Amino acid sequence: MQRDTTFAEEVPAPELSPSTHARSDRSNYFDALRLGLALPVMYSHAHALSGDPEPQAWSRTLGHVAVHGFVAISGCLVASSFRRSRSAGDFAVRRALRILPELVVAMIVATYAGRAFEGYLQNPAPSITNGPVWTLTWAVLAHAVLALLGIAGVLRPGALPAFVAACWVAFLTTLGTYDPFALAIAPMLLVFAGDALLSVHQELIRRGVIAVALGGGWH
Template identity: 35%
Template sequence: MTIHTHLASSPRLADILSPDRNSFGVLRFAMATLVLVSHSYLYAAGTSVAEPLQPWLGRSLGECAVRVFFILSGVMVAQSFDRSRSLVDFTVARGLRIFPALIVCVLAVAFVLGPVVSTLPAGAYFKSTELYGYVVKTLTLATGSAPLPGVFETNAYADYVNSSLWTLKYEVACYVALGLLGVAGLFDEKLRWFAAAGLGAIVATVSLSLPANPDDYGFTQNLRYFVVYFYGGVLAYLLRDYLRISGALLLPLFLMFIASVQTSFAEVGAMLFLGYGALWAATKTWGPLRGLCNRTDASFGIYIFAGPVQQALLWLFPAISPVVLTLVAFAIVLPLAIASWRFVEKPSLQLRPVVTNWIRTAGRRALPIFG
């Protein structure tokens, strides 16, 4: 059977966008878990170079997982805006998805875990301006690497409290740009091909002049890096009616990915292979996992709670191996993530229409004042 025949009989992306037709939730859960695995090596050794697969992948397993996160986010968030076509509704939805759980995590780490593991006495800890700086900087997404006073100073990856959070500001930046593009007509059916062509050009070229060493990236370089993956997902959504998903294309895309390593097109090659591979994996049911992950989305909770738990375990047991650290941390983090979904994230998302209506009502009342 030829590749053309495989493609003709394969589902389109548009056919699997309903949650009961895809396994995006399973993939997000898997990617969050891979970040936890990757960070076990980072935290235990103090460097990501310790990760066994890094020399072969070119980047850490966690970085590859985050790439897939951004691709899937691009698809799902584009669909979210396209359905509502409302900047207010879109903004509220994005805010409620990220900030309630983030606030709980940051406050719990700063005011519950922090004083227990800090080298400072409790009185000095709570008087430290660094404590409140951590809360403000982390919740405003100014940085994901703000330290807490006396916390994890003796760990191998010293002073880092929750290194996963550094990506959130880039995701929010991608959201903001997508909202503006959506208002400008990105999802207008009449402009679909112009929008796809323009977005395709951006995705193909935005990373061409990035420094070879990611350690040299600043905010702008990191943003360009993440734009490739997030807007690669948005581009896939724009082309959803034409994008066929077949395993027959995985090998050619993998070969392109390998050939692009160490070239200017490395990020584009990685985006195409990882993105298409993720969409292909999303067509599989994965047994009962699809239903479980659709009912309980623990992925974000795993992502934001894992770091402090892993660092605390290393504070208690400095000689623990990365494998044991992974297993013990996952056993602790998974219940936390499930509780975060059930008691924080899901109830917050259910407030979406209430918050949206309140903002619209407040806006209407304010118009006569400014008019």
């Protein structure tokens, strides 16, 4: 009978392996990339919350582009986190410890800043002290759906592509509508799902890149 490998087994590892060091290096790169994306989000939202036009990039607002970059990184990292977790509960704890401490600190700072500036009453959107927080609702939903997919066995190379393809077909049927969900939320969820797919297939992609590089060397 084939053994279920959805969750990693708990194996003592007194010494860090080369793969662990590689994951740590990748985590540092991702952290630097996320910091680089956070700055344009803050800059763009500062314009919106003060009533000024947001800076543009590729026919989209700078904040829009940067937020999608965040979502793309999250899809890859969260899928990898689930596949390394021992159980769904372990995954939930990992996600909570990753998000909640930083969120609590950010909200405390934002609350005191709002009081210092009298609730930003002169802004077009008064009393909003932390504009990007609205995305957290959808981030938590994406995390929960990903966990359910993993529990159901869909977060595997043989099943996830079909699920992502079905999501794209459903999204394409909404083109031409002006539904807020289809315009703002669905694209973010599709980006998240797409990068989760890349995470699941990362070994296959790595081999493909190597094969293309080696093949190109023969020309």
